[in-house]
Amino acid sequence: MDRFESAQMRYEKFGVDVQAAMRAASETPISINCWQGDDVAGFDQPNGAAGDGIQTTGNYPGRARNFEELTADFLCAASLIPGKKRINLHASYAVFAPGERVERDRIEYRHFEPWVAFAKAHGFGIDFNPTCFSHPMVRDGLTLSSPDERTRRFWIDHCVASRRIANEIGRALGDQVLNNVWVPDGLKDVPADRMGPRMRLKESLDEVFAERLPHVIDSVESKVFGIGLESYTVGSNEFYMAYAAAHPGVYNLLDNGHYHPTEMVSDKIPALLCFFDKVPLHVTRAVRWDSDHVVLFDDEIREIMKEIVRNDALDRVLIGLDFFDASINRVAAWVVGTRSARKALLWALLQPHEALRKLQDASRFTEKMVLMEEAKTLPFGDIWEEFCRREGVPADESWFEQVARYERDVLANRA
Ligand code: RNT
Ligand code: ZN
Numbered sequence: 001m002d003r004f005e006s007a008q009m010r011y012e013k014f015g016v017d018v019q020a021a022m023r024a025a026s027e028t029p030i031s032i033n034c035w036q037g038d039d040v041a042g043f044d045q046p047n048g049a050a051g052d053g054i055q056t057t058g059n060y061p062g063r064a065r066n067f068e069e070l071t072a073d074f075l076c077a078a079s080l081i082p083g084k085k086r087i088n089l090h091a092s093y094a095v096f097a098p099g100e101r102v103e104r105d106r107i108e109y110r111h112f113e114p115w116v117a118f119a120k121a122h123g124f125g126i127d128f129n130p131t132c133f134s135h136p137m138v139r140d141g142l143t144l145s146s147p148d149e150r151t152r153r154f155w156i157d158h159c160v161a162s163r164r165i166a167n168e169i170g171r172a173l174g175d176q177v178l179n180n181v182w183v184p185d186g187l188k189d190v191p192a193d194r195m196g197p198r199m200r201l202k203e204s205l206d207e208v209f210a211e212r213l214p215h216v217i218d219s220v221e222s223k224v225f226g227i228g229l230e231s232y233t234v235g236s237n238e239f240y241m242a243y244a245a246a247h248p249g250v251y252n253l254l255d256n257g258h259y260h261p262t263e264m265v266s267d268k269i270p271a272l273l274c275f276f277d278k279v280p281l282h283v284t285r286a287v288r289w290d291s292d293h294v295v296l297f298d299d300e301i302r303e304i305m306k307e308i309v310r311n312d313a314l315d316r317v318l319i320g321l322d323f324f325d326a327s328i329n330r331v332a333a334w335v336v337g338t339r340s341a342r343k344a345l346l347w348a349l350l351q352p353h354e355a356l357r358k359l360q361d362a363s364r365f366t367e368k369m370v371l372m373e374e375a376k377t378l379p380f381g382d383i384w385e386e387f388c389r390r391e392g393v394p395a396d397e398s399w400f401e402q403v404a405r406y407e408r409d410v411l412a413n414r415a
Contacts, residue, residue, distance in 0.1 A: 007386075014378070024349050025387060035090055036333055042131060044094050053143075057326060062414050073331050075122065082387060107162075108165065129182065133184050143155040144183050163209075167214070223235065252276070278317070281318065285300075285301075294325050309349050309351070329411070
């Protein structure tokens with residue numbers, strides 16, 4: 001008997017169907033954030049760099065500077081990541097013809113056709129996001145909630161254009177595309193008016209979402225604070241939660257870097273599943289704050305995946321990633337982050353949820369604790385290795401040799 005077979009038997013003893021778990025782990029899409037590849041710079045700004053509401057730190061060499069480089073890097077990463085993949089795109093990744101430059105409030109589907117062709121060629125899905133940051137029209141930290149009508153109009157038009165693009169992408173791929181609205185809007189210091197900006201944001205969103213678009217799933221993403229905007233966030237958790245509850249078809253996206261450090265997104269998922277048919281996620285790793293570190297196989301990601309699996313919500317929770325580390329090899333960051341998310345998903349699929357639930361409902365809390373602890377250290381590594389083997393990707397750390405070679409042959413040549 002090989003290691004996999006003996007591991008499988010150990011899991012079966014706990015009532016876990018290992019083959020079914022591996023199938024589900026493979027088929028559940030994970031939307032990979034394109035912005036890890038270039039430090040959220042995008043292609044549409046003259047001296048492209050993240051700013052105005054968002055920040056990256058680090059200056060590891062070899063960042064992708066255009067569509068060709070970013071897609072090449074993405075493919076290198078994707079070849080080392082098991083399971084079904086989507087590309088999480090931002091509007092700032094519009095591909096312009098040579099010499100062309102279109103403002104964000106005027107972008108069109110044609111600017112994303114190269115992405116659609118790329119996705120089709122490799123069997124990826126796509127998700128979309130308007131880019132309401134890293135742009136001179138972010139005025140005093142505000143976009144959709146700005147008191148300046150010209151500013152507010154610009155960002156409304158940008159979000160409307162983004163939704164239409166998302167819809168066309170969905171039509172082209174025969175799919176539903178998540179279009180997630182996040183704005184940095186907030187204030188550095190004590191507000192003199194907390195409600196005014198929120199009313200303006202509400203009115204802006206009503207305009208943004210007015211058009212019915214069959215291929216779009218809409219979401220809004222809250223945040224607790226941002227750097228430079230520490231005292232007040234217009235799009236707070238309560239604001240967007242209430243907005244989504246009052247607007248069928250608009251969902252509240254949970255980013256696990258966007259809450260107070262002891263507040264857990266894993267606990268929020270089942271709460272929202274009681275009321276919403278979909279729950280979109282940005283899975284990240286917050287170190288002390290919304291630091292967007294690369295996702296690792298840690299406690300909270302396992303807990304998040306457990307909530308998705310044991311509530312039978314693999315098709316209701318939309319798993320997207322959101323991290324950007326510019327201090328390490330970016331292709332490796334993609335691979336570690338996405339493999340860790342997928343690994344946590346497989347781990348969650350292998351837990352004896354039914355047995356544990358029965359123990360909880362029967363108030364047999366001691367046995368629940370014992371079983372939960374024992375299940376944690378079943379021979380998971382052997383199942384993960386077999387899963388990777390079946391998916392045609394390296395099962396161990398040897399994948400890094402391929403990234404190291406890519407760094408030598410390709411990334412190192414980017415001056
Ligand atoms: C920022 C939000 C947002 C962005 C991406 C790039 O705090 O998390 O989702 O990270 O849209
Ligand atoms: Zn996010």
